[in-house]
Amino acid sequence: MPIRILHTSDWHLGRTLADVDRTADFASFLDWLVGILVERKPDVLLVAGDVFDTTMPSTAAQRLYYDFLRKASETSVKAVVITAGNHDSARFLGAARPLLEGCRVFVAGDDPEEQAFVVEDESGMPILGVAAVPYLREGDVRTSALDLSNLERAELWERGVFEHYQAVRHLLLDETGGRVPLVAMGHLFVTGSSLSPGVTTPADYDPSVYVGSLKNVPSAAFGTGWHYVALGHIHHAQSVKADIPVRYCGAPLALHFGHAAYDHQVVLVTIDDDGRVLEPEILPVPQPREIVSIRGTLDELKLAIADRANPGGLAAIVEAEYEGDAADASIVVDELQRAAEKAGVVLGAVRRHSPRRAASETSLPTMSLDDITPEDVFRSVAEREIEDAAEREKLTHLFNDVLHEVRVKALPDEETVKIAAAEKSAEENTEKTGNSEN
The missing domain is CATH 3.40.50 (Rossmann fold)
Structure with a gap:
């Protein structure tokens, strides 16, 4: 049977524009997406990062997210696979993992073993292997070295990304015996991609350049063992030049004024019985407001x-x-x-x-x-104010370490998450009781 994959990313739930609360915008999109799941009946939904706009999303944004997953679980989709982007907290997304697995929702973890997911049919037979790789930082794929040049660091980064994807691929091959198609997910910048319509970076784009605090990599870093690579991170939808099908689906909603010229869409990909990827079907997303x-x-x-x-x-x-x-x-x-x-x-x-x-x-x-992230701001200032490259590298590494510690400490511990969930449940039960009495 052909495998149908719906690819989306970069929802940025909770983002505002000009101080306008856009909860209604996101609700409109997610309702539309549920309708697509019902109408088109994909086997799997891939959400390739930046589900939320911040690592600590608002209650309204969380409610939208969980309400959507509940509705998706009531459709025929066999699995929803979610990875964290650079705007997300992987720990926050993963806090509800045990509960969500009962709803056929797989949230990727930090290690390759937690990123290899096999989609099964109603009889329990594997039909698709997914490498659910989240946003990767340099420390995730290589050991930091202060005495390396930018070029050497870029080469290590590219090699680390390649080895990470291969590690997940081997786990999927071991689990499926290589009898099902394999797809990969990613949230990163691929060399030669277009940042916005009509602005394409050259194929030899400087490997030391960061976009959204992540170095770019060539498409070869994914390897060739995938039927499709579903990407997030760039908000402009596009196909990436590569030896295998690689695509950014882009942001489904206009997130700022610069998005006016973008084609906002989700992508429906079909892999036929012979393992061939058919021409993707582009599904334009209705914009709830201009x-x-x-x-x-x-x-x-x-x-x-x-x-x-x-x-x-x-x-x-x-x-x-x-x-x-x-x-x-x-x-x-x-x-x-x-x-x-x-x-x-x-x-x-x-x-x-x-x-x-x-x-x-x-x-x-x-x-x-x-x-723009804190890393972007620090890098911009460092490049302007610190002439010595070695000193700049050293301070950048120290800054990244401190920033990581701050972000980790800012996250709620598991007990806090449980208490918040319990309070939310109690609040909802109270509201239901009040409504029934009225």
Whole structure:
């Protein structure tokens, strides 16, 4: 029987934009995704990282996540496989692992043994092997060495990634006897990928460059023993040039104004009885609200804002770029704000158009502030302020070690997670009791 795989990633549940709570946006997407599971009946759903936007997601974001998994368990999907991204806490996601396994949900762990997952049919026969590899840090795949050059570190990183995927693959082969297709998941930047539409990095992109605090690797780092590689991390959906099918499905929702030109989608992949991967089917994700950048004179901007009124629906979030003559900024902002309030539109930002900035934005990939990590900030400052490369490397390693310790200490221990879950359950039971009495 053909195997059908639905590939998604980078939900970023809990993210806001222009101080707008987007819980309704994410709920709309997840409801749509449940509908796709019912309609298209994939065998497995792969969620390749960045489920949440922060390591400590809000109660509302958690409720969306668990409610979706409950609904997914009521469909015909045989398994939901989830990996942590750089925005997630692997420990937080894994806290509910024993409970979720009863709902046919597999959350990847830290070790290869916890990342090799075999999907079975109703009779218990294996039908698919999944290498559920989460976001990897350098320390996960190699021993740090302060005396190595950037090139040597990059080579060790690439080799470490390759060996990690091969370790998981061998576990899957041992468990399945090599009789079923194998797919891999990843949350990283692959050399030659496009950061945004029309901006593609060259094949010889500097291996010492980080994107989202993770070094890029060539597609060869996955090895060739996979039928499909399902990636997350880059929000722009695309196929990656490789010897095997490798694809980023991209973020399903526009997460900031720079996403206006993106194709938001999930990907349905079919592997036929002969192990051939058929042409993936792209399923566009309906956007619950408009997120857009507009440019023009004051009058043009006011008209554009009025055109985006959406009575009864979610309010559009608009970034306005003023092209008129130099004027009192407060007057422009006040008039645009009044126009937005009248139209029921959220005015997210107002800025004056700069030809120099516009020229640079057409030639360079841009990243949202929300995508910048503490590692990115430290690296940027270190490269600007510390001339000695060896000293910069040493301080970077020390910073990464300290940051890791801070993140670990900030996470709740298992007992705290259990107490929070119990309190949430009690709260829900109280609400149900109150509703029944009313």
